[in-house]
Amino acid sequence: MNASPVRSRALSSFVTFRRSATNHVVTVVAIVSTIVVLVPLVAIFGYLLYKGASSLNLAFFTHVPMPVGEPGGGMANAIVGSGAILGLASLLGIPVGIGAGVYLAEYSRGKWLGTAIRFTADVLNGVPSIVMGIAAYALIVGPQKHFSGLAGGVALAIMMVPTVARTTEEMLATVPKAVREAALGLGIPKWRTVLSVSLRTASPGIITGCMLAFARVAGETAPLLFTAFGNQFWSFDLNQPIAALPLQIYVYALSPYDEWHRLAWAGALVLIVMIMASVTLVRIFANRGVLKGGN
Amino acid sequence: MNKPETIPSPPAASEQPGSQTPTDAATPGGVASIQGAAAAQAAPATMMKPLVAQQGAAVQAVASNTPPSVVRAFLQAKSSGKLADGAFASLMVICALAIFAIVVMILFVLIANSRLSMHAFGWKFFASQTWDPVSGEFGALPFIYGTVLSSFLAVLMAVPLALAVSIFLLDICPKMLRGPISFLTELLAAIPSVVYGLWGIFVLVPIMRDQVGPVLLKYLGWTGFFALPNFGVGMFTASVILAIMIFPLISSISRDVMRAVPVNQREAVLALGATRWEMLRIGVLRNARMGIVGSVILGLGRALGETIAVTMVIGNHPGIMKNLFAPGYTLASVIANEFTEATGDLYLSALIEIGLALFLVTIVVNAIARLLVWAVVRENAGSAH
Numbered sequence: 001m002n003a004s005p006v007r008s009r010a011l012s013s014f015v016t017f018r019r020s021a022t023n024h025v026v027t028v029v030a031i032v033s034t035i036v037v038l039v040p041l042v043a044i045f046g047y048l049l050y051k052g053a054s055s056l057n058l059a060f061f062t063h064v065p066m067p068v069g070e071p072g073g074g075m076a077n078a079i080v081g082s083g084a085i086l087g088l089a090s091l092l093g094i095p096v097g098i099g100a101g102v103y104l105a106e107y108s109r110g111k112w113l114g115t116a117i118r119f120t121a122d123v124l125n126g127v128p129s130i131v132m133g134i135a136a137y138a139l140i141v142g143p144q145k146h147f148s149g150l151a152g153g154v155a156l157a158i159m160m161v162p163t164v165a166r167t168t169e170e171m172l173a174t175v176p177k178a179v180r181e182a183a184l185g186l187g188i189p190k191w192r193t194v195l196s197v198s199l200r201t202a203s204p205g206i207i208t209g210c211m212l213a214f215a216r217v218a219g220e221t222a223p224l225l226f227t228a229f230g231n232q233f234w235s236f237d238l239n240q241p242i243a244a245l246p247l248q249i250y251v252y253a254l255s256p257y258d259e260w261h262r263l264a265w266a267g268a269l270v271l272i273v274m275i276m277a278s279v280t281l282v283r284i285f286a287n288r289g290v291l292k293g294g295n
Numbered sequence: 296m297n298k299p300e301t302i303p304s305p306p307a308a309s310e311q312p313g314s315q316t317p318t319d320a321a322t323p324g325g326v327a328s329i330q331g332a333a334a335a336q337a338a339p340a341t342m343m344k345p346l347v348a349q350q351g352a353a354v355q356a357v358a359s360n361t362p363p364s365v366v367r368a369f370l371q372a373k374s375s376g377k378l379a380d381g382a383f384a385s386l387m388v389i390c391a392l393a394i395f396a397i398v399v400m401i402l403f404v405l406i407a408n409s410r411l412s413m414h415a416f417g418w419k420f421f422a423s424q425t426w427d428p429v430s431g432e433f434g435a436l437p438f439i440y441g442t443v444l445s446s447f448l449a450v451l452m453a454v455p456l457a458l459a460v461s462i463f464l465l466d467i468c469p470k471m472l473r474g475p476i477s478f479l480t481e482l483l484a485a486i487p488s489v490v491y492g493l494w495g496i497f498v499l500v501p502i503m504r505d506q507v508g509p510v511l512l513k514y515l516g517w518t519g520f521f522a523l524p525n526f527g528v529g530m531f532t533a534s535v536i537l538a539i540m541i542f543p544l545i546s547s548i549s550r551d552v553m554r555a556v557p558v559n560q561r562e563a564v565l566a567l568g569a570t571r572w573e574m575l576r577i578g579v580l581r582n583a584r585m586g587i588v589g590s591v592i593l594g595l596g597r598a599l600g601e602t603i604a605v606t607m608v609i610g611n612h613p614g615i616m617k618n619l620f621a622p623g624y625t626l627a628s629v630i631a632n633e634f635t636e637a638t639g640d641l642y643l644s645a646l647i648e649i650g651l652a653l654f655l656v657t658i659v660v661n662a663i664a665r666l667l668v669w670a671v672v673r674e675n676a677g678s679a680h
Contacts (some may be wrong), residue, residue, distance in 0.1 A: 022571035033459030034476065040539055041483050051497075099390025107384055108391070117385050117391045119665060120335055124398055126593065126661035128600025129652060130627050131401065134634075134650040138404040158397055165394065191383035219487020222602040222627070226634045246489045250603060253493045261497070268490045279485045 022043055052269025055262040060270070065248070065275060074288050075267050077234050081149065081243035085110065085228055086218055088153030088238060093160030098199075101168025101206075114295050118169070121162035132158050133223035133258045149235075149242035152228030156217040163216060167209025169204040203226050219271060221246040247269050313486035358383040389432075409648035411641055418647060426613045426629075428638070433645035435652065437613035441623035445530055447604065448619075449537030454591050456538075457545040462575060465553055477547075484543035492607030495536045500527035500608060503535070508620065525620040526610070533609035533623065537601055541594040548593060548668060552586030553579050555672045582671075589667030600653060602627035626653045633652065 035270035055108045066073030100117065106116025121185050134153035141147055183193040201205065221244075225232075228242040230251060236242075245267055365603055412420065416433060423434025464477055504527030511521045521531075525530075556579050564578035580587070610622020626649050637643040 017434055019570050019573065023572040026462075026572040026575075027467055030459045030463035033456045034463045034468075037456055037460055037542060038479060040477070041479055043498070044491075045482075047494065047498055048490065050458065096390045096393050099387050100394055103387035103391035107387060113391075117394055119662070120398055120476075121394050122665045123661045124394060126596045126600075127401070127657055128602065128627055130600070130602045131405075131650050131654045131657075134408075134630065134647055135401045135404050136532050137634075138408045138647070139372045139400075142408075158401075161394060161397065165391075188334055190380050192379075194383070215485060219489065221487070222631055225631055229635070246487055247605075249493060250489050250607075253489070253496055253607065264493055271487060272490060275485050275487065276482070279482070 005017075007086035024163075031127075047267070048269055048272060051265040052272075055266040056269060057266075058264050060263070064234060065263070066259075068257060073259075075243075075245060075248050075263060075270075077231065078243040078245045078248040078267070079270070081228070081231065081235070082218070082245040083157060084236065084238060084242060085149050085152045085224070085244055086214065089156035089160055089217060090210070090214060091157075092153065093157035093213070094164055097161045097164025097210075098168050098206065099210075100165035101172065102194060102199070104169040105167065105172035106190075106198060114181075118166070121165050124162040125166070128222070129155075129159060129220050130222040130225075133225060133227055135226045136223065147227060147241040149228050149238040149240065152224045152242070152244065153238065155227050156220060159217050159220065159223065160213040161189035163213040164210055167212065168202075168206050169248070169263070171205030171209060172198055174205065175201045198287070209277045211281060215275045218275055218278075219246055221250050324472075358487035374487055398658075402651075405647055405651040405654060409651050410646050411597070411642075411644035412648045413514075415641060416645075420645070421652070424615065428633075428642050431639070431641055433641070435626070435645075437615055438624050438626045438629050439652075440615045440651065441530065441609070441613075442599055442625040442627070445533045445537055445609065445623065445625060446595055448531070449541055449598045450591060450595050451500035452534065452538035453542045453545055453594060457542050457590075457594075458549060460542075460546050461550040461553060463551060466571060466575060477550075480543050480546055483539065484547075488540070488603040491536055491540060492604040495532065495604060495608040497537065500532055503527045503532045518615055520619050522618040522620060526622070528608055528610040528622060529620045530609060530616075530623040531619040533605045534619075536604050536608055537598045538581065540604060542603060544597055545590050545594040549583070549587045552583045552668060553591060553607050556582045557584070584589050585667045586671030589664045589669075589671070592660055592664035592667065596657050596664060599660065600627055600657050602631050606631050626650075 022194045057074075059072055060076075061074060061079065062076050063072065063074035064077045065075065100121070104114055104118055108117070132155045135158070136151045140151035141152060144151075179197055179201060180193055183197040184190065188196075224244050224247050228244050228247065230247045231241045231243040249267040249271065252260040252267070255261070299615075302628065345619075412433065416423070420433065421435050424436045425432045425434045425593075426437060460480065464473055468476065474551055504525055508521075508525040508527070512523070512525070513519050561574055561578045561581055564574045569577065605625055606628040609625060609628060612622040612629060613624045613629075614621070616623070630646050630650055630653075634646055637646055
């Protein structure tokens, strides 16, 4: 192309150099960024393990909080309270979520309603959790005139629905069409096919999705602030204010007492271990069976 | 399904009259009418077993006078799915519609409960700087400022890192490390907000105050964005926490989007002699740019609504200040801090109006982001992997 081969060679070798230099710079930048990102992660985990493990003891799991100024005490009531609220949320949220997912995957192909619901679910997923708290407050706490675990459970259930629905749909989509057609071909009615064939085949993935949703709401504090409200004593009554682990950590972290800070760290470790355990289980499930490549 | 031994009989019956009305089977109307007839005959039966038994009798009765429908009537009866199918399908539709209902309900509840404040302040609510619960004067501008600024800074910090990590994980990283690193970044997303806040208070705030603060002050103090006093709690620290929190979201979605770009795009650019970076820039980033913008907006949406971690480190003082070390306040934090202490209906309704604003803004932001991400992933669906 160029008239003078010498100049062209010099120019092209310069261009080649510049191009490969840019390439290397980008590579280095990408590697450095990854390291920069991994540092806070390791820092958070390391510090959490260090602080949490050194403050954790048996009393944490067996005692209720002590009054200010007295050493010891634990968060047993908060762990139980969290369990109650999360149980209620799962009971309300998961069936609705799975139902919506089944509709999206099995009944709505090519219908505008399916697209609209899918879109709404995705958008609802991004709504701040504190807004769910306000909604539950206005719906339940306001009319009842008192805070309650029930309201907290409802707020968390609302947050679970879109997540469960979308993962259920995605997991059902990985079930091969032929399996469904085989079932329908045997004359099995559609509802039975959906329940015993599609859902059954996709069940590991759906359980995964439910646990992901569970893990996500398990750490939520904002929607519980003015619904479950927290409680310093034993309470199993879902119609009354009830303690929750994230809520207790929040209150204790902002308190001026060292003893409470210690408990907050221990609580954070317990919470994280709980969530990590479910996420890791999810990982194991996800790497098995039907879900392979379904990601 | 439950009585396999009876199945062979209908085909035998169908052999003589089967050709009589062949088109009937193809038209849904025909099937429906037969099904309807079968259902009508079996109407009183509600349980499965009696239904099947009665149907068997009905089929025998029908067989003598109207032979063509025998097979179909039998099979329809055997499956007997119409009622159950309808019930099941409508149950699923109800579950799906619940998602709509939730959104509408939240919107309705928020509007109904913030009416007092809307009437009292009108649009001025979003332009006024006064937040004075004692005299009943409420304006949301400082909170809007705090929310927008902290989220913007967080996005500014998180996006370059997230894109770099996505590129690293997709194209540079050795296969062995890919799994563990992406798992670690996903773990970041699993840490609850309150734990980030706890870490922020006891670890990040001292670092910001004693190590990072002075450096920023020395080199960037002239811009006016960094000025004393620096207590460690403030807008900048909140942005850093937010950046860490939205990073996994942006990174994982932009990675999905980049992965959705067809391989032949990459191969074509490489075949022209491009280096890896040129291939990424021309072949991948350019094709995925809409989706990447979408992932960034999703991250922005998450940052706008983030409550607890921000509340714990931002300082919670309403005010519009240029200094990023100064304490600020966000829409979500003011709700979290003052909701349970709100005395009086107007105060509460002002806080709920802030919630409404937050809800509408995040809905719009998320809708835009989803549309962008869908556009890319859909377009390339099928040709991906």
